[in-house]
Amino acid sequence: MPEVDDVSVDINPNDLKIEVFRSGGHGGQSVNTTDSAVRITHIPTGISVSMQDEKSQHKNKDKALKILKARLYEAEIEAQNAQNKEVRKTQVGSGDRSERIRTYNYPQNRLTDHRIGLTLYSLEEIMLGGLLDEIINPLIAHAQSQAMGTTE
Structure with missing residues (x-):
């Protein structure tokens, strides 16, 4: 996934649904006792990212936001490419x-x-x-x- 600067993708905080839950996986200290896993959903697009790599909820939230921004950026680029493709297709005939x-x-x-x-x-x-x-x-x-x- 492309790394995206914070400047290139603006996300309205009101469009995000942030949920915290307990990390799953193998045992260990504080794995099943703290709510450190984060799930962020972008409501307008329905794109959802879950992160439970770190012990800290804040670090997981930051990582999830970076991934969400990258996915939103990629979706926007794909939409622009599809629009450009349609415009090109209307300009170029089939040669019939x-x-x-x-x-x-x-x-x-x-x-x-x-x-x-x-x-x-x-x-x-x-x-x-x-x-x-x-x-x-x-x-x-x-x-x-x-x-x-x-x-x-």
Whole structure:
């Protein structure tokens, strides 16, 4: 687990549920007689950490808080990574034919603009710079109708 500074993760003390209990395990002096084990639960996320390594309740509480902060930090990083992944996924297409804007078919001498459903059978002339108005004017009309449709 990554070590986290106290500054990087702010935890509201009201969001913590701290429980103390007796340590379990093999016998020994003061193992089963003092409440030195600590369980800290972060209420909003439900993340819980138990610590019973030390004899002192305060040391166990400090260790448990460090582990809880590390887990909260890791959960926050994972959430950010998942959000970034979703954003990237929406920006990058799948490359399917359905996502194409325009098709240039040289064997059939055909240009098709899939956004507006325009098909012209004079690809050579278009590629030489002629008939561009026949492509541009319908695209402008389509863009204007889209703009008017979204503002209403």
